[in-house]
Amino acid sequence: MSGPVPAGSADLTDCDREPIHQLGLIQPTGFLIAVSADWIILHVSANIGRWLGVEPDALLGTPLARLIDGEALHTIRGRLQVAHINGGVERAFGVRLSGRAPVCDVAVHLSGSTIVIEAEPSEGEGPPDSGSLLRSMIARVQSAPGLDGFCREAARQMRALTGFDRVMVYRFAPDGSGEVIAESAVHGIGSFLGLRYPASDIPQQARRLYERSWLRCIGDVDAAPVPLVPPLDPTGRPLDLSLCLLRSVSAIHVEYLRNMGVHASLSVSILRHGKLWGLFACHHRQARALSFERRTTAELFGQMVSLLLEGRERERDSQHEAQARRAHVRIMSMLAGSESPLDSLTAVAAELRTLIQCDGFACCIDGQMHLEGRTPTREETLGVMRFLHRTPPSQVYATDELGAAHPPARGFTERACGLLAIPVSRSPRDYLVFFRGEVVHTVTWAGDPQKSAQPAEPGAVPPRLTPRKSFEAWTQTVVGRSQPWTDIDLRVAESLRVTLLEVVLRLADVASHSRKAAGERQELLIAELNHRVRNILSLVRALVRQSESGAETVQQFAGIVAGRIEALARAHDQITADNWGPASLRALIAAEIGAYLSDKRERVRLSGPEVLLAPQAFSVFALVVHELTTNSAKYGALSDGAGWVEARWSVDGGGRLHLGWRENGGPPVQAPNRTGFGTTVIERSVPHDLQGEAEVTYAPSGVQARFMIPARYVTIASALPGGGPDRGAMPADDFSIDGAVLLLEDNMIIAMATEDVLTQFGASRVNTASGVRHALRLIDEDPPVVGVLDVNLGSETSVAVADRLRELGIPFVFATGYGEAAAVPERFADVPVLKKPYGSDQVVRVLASVMG
The missing domain is CATH 3.40.50.2300 (Response regulator)
Incomplete structure (x- = not known):
């Protein structure tokens, strides 16, 4: 750690507080320009004169357009737009910033409202076909069996890509420490495989940066860093370099690497569900710089490995959860018919213990207790229950070190060291408890974890920390802990908690409520059915009565009535097909055409947007279209072989539907001598039932009709849920x-x-x-x-x-x-x-x- 610490002694928490993203320094392998939102230069790295031929003082406060060419600026703006969308860093390769500058690889990102541009000379030494190379690497990793083989092959492929002496896959434990679980290294440099490193080796703020930025490269730990000019903005704040690829390194981390004999390093994050799962940690014994292109390929490889790892873990979890669901179903079926909660749960204790692996099981319901397997004594278990009463209610509680939270448990660690408790009621506090015994194991640390950082020489002013100098294997025997509970164990426990609380222990109340609700629903449905049947019978009776005057024979009468009832039936089918929701006007007209004019359907031309009508309007307009269609087929344009019909509709700015029906090319038309039921339906249904408009004109060239249906019955199809903005x-x-x-x-x-x-x-x-x-x-x-x-x-x-x-x-x-x-x-x-x-x-x- 490079900055001052408060007077007195330094400790490891100082490392967690060090602002490593605001050091104001970059590595000397490139240069940095920071500009405002209107592209005025705010900061530059002190070495910019070496690259662009202009010293920092001459650049500050000037437009960036004076420094770099228009084509380069256009490229940077375009990449910045993508970075703004993705919230990360975007790169452009082989960019000539100006006539005096070499061809550079450029990275751009947003730091608050500041635009940060980094550039390094383009070396052109990236893979000739990075896409094919990456596919080959991923294919090899995918084919590796098991997690160990997967990680070993991933480390081997990363070392082949980067050329580093050693590549490790480093996995974080729940307590923040990490272990090298896979390694690929050149011969003769020893092995770190299996070594554990304390959480303090990677401070918290460094872990947060690893989650934001996939890649971190240090080309030479001995290279002198380059300061930013000016170090602070006019408000006195340093530039946030969190996403900078060239960000310099904390002095304590440089010393840490030197103590390991490392002169260049590369870290690539491995994320799971957006959280830091581990790292590719790459070490080299000499300085080693990688080009932008090769680093980009390494970053993509890290992202692909993260996705593959997540997929493998998801597949494993899915298999486990599928087994848990099957056991869950068996348990619920066994509990469903029982009346005694304690008897029910003790009867399925064996199934519960296979669902969540444990050494012992306790069921405490209504002051009664059942124990089986390796458990504390009854008196000790009662003490555990009193401890659980102090935990948050309605939450699963789990620990692999019960003695740390409940000191009396230190006396029975061989029988119960880990505990998972599922509350199955709110009052009284009843529990299912799963116990796991102690698992004594040995951890091999890379050096003494208690000496991960030490104060520097006595009397140093200001006091500072220095990392440990020894990474020799240091073994520790861990006692007082059980096998940890996994995420799957906790998810299964939560599922059981909800089910047991809401289904089993309150089964009688739920059943009574369900019976009452079912009876109410049945009465409501019967009343609604009676209402609809009466309405339908009234409508049919009216249709029969009004159709009498238009028929000369019984057969004609039967045909007219049947046609009108069938039109209503088709409309009803279309409405119920959408769960009694709005239905298509186009489909309504097409259905009538298909039913009565199967050989003439091409002579009806439909034009208009996709419009849906509410059920009430749909039923009314179905009869109107039926009468228009049958009249045209009997007397109008569709009664011979030459005529045709145009049906056009539109929706105005107020949402009202306007539909025009125009017959062409048929026999001459005359107004009817009397107004029959069909004509009444056409002219009066829409105004009377829907408060709309209807107008029929009997022109010699053919019948013309115009209708307006109010907006409350009309829906544009694209405005339905899921179909529009x-x-x-x-x-x-x-x-x-x-x-x-x-x-x-x-x-x-x-x-x-x-x-x-x-x-x-x-x-x-x-x-x-x-x-x-x-x-x-x-x-x-x-x-x-x-x-x-x-x-x-x-x-x-x-x-x-x-x-x-x-x-x-x-x-x-x-x-x-x-x-x-x-x-x-x-x-x-x-x-x-x-x-x-x-x-x-x-x-x-x-x-x-x-x-x-």
Whole structure:
């Protein structure tokens, strides 16, 4: 540790408090530039003159565009946009920053509101085909059997990739210590395999950085670090270097590596569910620098190993949980018919002990106790129960060192050293308790863990810590602990807790409540069924009565009645198919056409958006469509071989549905001499039942009908749950796009993020194109209400698309990574420009300005 500590003695907690992410130093293998959100230089590394030919004092407070070329700045802006989306570090290889600078590999990320740019000279020594190499490495790791073989092969592949003398897979234990569980090393340098290292060897803040940044490389522990200029910003705060690839090293860590004989190191995180599971720890006896490309490949390999490891552990856990579920089902079936809780649980004690492996079992219910296997005595168990009464209620309690929390347990460690307790009631406090006996084992440490760090020479001012100098194997016998309880044990215990509490011990209350609720539901269903049957019978009676006047024979009468009842039946089927929810207007018309005009269905032309009608409106309009269809087939355009029908509909701004029915090419039409039931249904059903509008015109060329159905009965299909944008995510203001958007963007990740923003603010769909030809075709096929155009598309620009949108009178905005220097023609000087990296607020503000 390099910084001062409070007066007095130094201790290991000082290491945990050291701000290793704010040292203000970088490694000398590259240089760093930090700029503000408007690209003004805030910090540079002191060695920047060596690389770019300009000293730090001449750069601070000046625009970055004066220092590096426009093409390089465009590349950095584009990578920053991706880093802004991913929240990590993005890299660009082979970038020439200026005419005076060498070709560099660049990394960029956000540190708060500050943009941090790191660069190293591009060595071009990365794998010739890193994709193929990585696939080969992963394939070898995947084929390794078991966890030990998996980790051994992963270490071997990492050493082959990096060329380090030693590569270890280091796994963290629940107490924070770590163990080398796999190793690949050159011959003759000894082995660290199986050695344990205390938690203090990797301080807490270092572990947090390993979770945020996958890779940490130290090319030369003896290299002098380079300071940042200035070390503090105008508010007196240092630059946060948490994600910097060039971040320098704490002095105590440098000394730690020297004591191990290490001159270069590489650490690659292994994460499980986002938490630090372990590390690839790579050591070299001489200085060794890896190129950006090779480090990037190592980082990707670490990420893939993390995913594979997580998959293997998930598969193992799934198998264990499947066995637990089967045992769980057997236990529940055995408990279901019992009346005595204690008798029930003691009867299934053997099953419970296979579900959660243990040496002894205790069941304490209503002051009664049952013990089996290796357990404390009855008196000792009562003491354990009193201890458990002090633990949080309604939670599984587990420990592998009962004596540490309950001192009397130190007297029976050989019988019960670990404990897992499942509360199965709230009052009284009843428990199922699983005991595990003591497991004495030996741990081999890399040096004395009590001397992981020691004060430096006596009288040093200020006092500081120095790491231990010996890593010789140091053995320790661990007593007073059992086999630890696993995550699976705890999940199974929690599942049992919920089931036993809510199902078994309160079975009678639940059964009584269930019987009462079932009776109430049955009465409600019977009442609703009676109501619906009466309504249906009344409707059928009305149909029969009103159909009498339109029939001349019994057969005609039967046909008319049957047709109208069948139309209602088809409507009912379509509604109930969606659980009595809104149903499709298009499907309704198609069903009537298919039922009566199977050989003429192509002569009915349907046009309109996908609209759903509420059940009440659907049933009413089903009869209207039925009468229109049958009348056209008998007397109108569909009664001969030449006519056709057009049915067009749309939804206005108020959400009302407008539908037009127009017959063409049929025999001449005359208004009817009398108003029959069919005509009454067509003209009066929608106004009377739905408070809408209906108008029928008997033009000589064919019947024309117009209907309006109020908005409360109408749903646009894309607005249904799961089918459209999340209205709950809309901002508090009233801005909404309400239509299709054309997005022209050649970067897939940026395009996906922008699509999410546009959809969030009401776009019904986002038509995305990566090139000009595709964008022009999308405009013709689906004209948008607004466009978002990336100016530079690699080998072409979006100017032709902008011309087309302006010709059609469609508003649009530009997006660019070139900032103010974007090559936008003079005729588009009035078009707003989104400058990368941009967020949702900027997108909404700019679109609102052009859409009014």
